[in-house]
Amino acid sequence: MNSDNLKYVLRQFVERKLPVCYPRERLLPTGMGKVVGLAGVRRSDKTFLFFDAIRHLLEVRRTRKDLYYFVNGGEVDLCDEEGTFFINSCWSLTETQTRQREAKSMALGHERWPQAQGRLLYHEYAPGSEQEISEAQPAWRFLAQLPRI
Numbered sequence: 001m002n003s004d005n006l007k008y009v010l011r012q013f014v015e016r017k018l019p020v021c022y023p024r025e026r027l028l029p030t031g032m033g034k035v036v037g038l039a040g041v042r043r044s045d046k047t048f049l050f051f052d053a054i055r056h057l058l059e060v061r062r063t064r065k066d067l068y069y070f071v072n073g074g075e076v077d078l079c080d081e082e083g084t085f086f087i088n089s090c091w092s093l094t095e096t097q098t099r100q101r102e103a104k105s106m107a108l109g110h111e112r113w114p115q116a117q118g119r120l121l122y123h124e125y126a127p128g129s130e131q132e133i134s135e136a137q138p139a140w141r142f143l144a145q146l147p148r149i
Contacts (some may be wrong), residue, residue: 019048021048028050028052036053074105074108075088075105075108076105079113083116086112086116087119087120088105088119089122090102090120090123092122092126093129094124094126099133102133103133105120118135119135120135121139122137122138123138125138
C-alpha cells in the first residue's frame with residue numbers, strides 16, 4: 001500500500017458523516033474526563049449510544065469561541081474576537097532574548113485589547129520569569145485548570 005492510498009483511507013474515515021440515529025433518553029457520561037466503556041448484549045444500540053455521545057461533544061465544541069492569530073508588527077498567538085483574552089506561547093523562557101520578545105508580544109496584546117486577560121504559556125521553567133512577565137504560567141498548569149466538557 002503506498003502512502004497516497006493510506007492518506008485517502010484515513011481522510012475518508014476522518015471526514016465521514018456520523019450515521020443518522022435518534023437521540024436516546026440514556027446518555028453516556030462525557031464530562032468526567034475518563035474513558036467510558038459499554039457492555040451489553042448484541043444489537044442493543046451500544047454503538048449508537050457512542051455515536052450520540054460523539055454528536056453531543058461535537059455540538060459542545062461548536063459553541064466555543066473562535067480563536068485567531070494576530071500579527072501587526074508583533075504577534076499574539078491566540079486571541080478571541082471579542083477581546084476578552086489572548087495567549088502567547090513559547091517552549092522556554094531561559095534565554096533573555098526569548099523573554100524580551102515574549103514580553104513585547106504581551107505588551108502588544110495589552111495595547112490592542114486593554115481589558116483582555118493575557119497569558120504567556122511556556123514548557124521549560126526559568127527561575128525568575130514570573131517576576132519579569134507576570135502573566136507567565138507553565139502550560140501544564142493552564143491546561144489542568146481548563147473546565148472539562
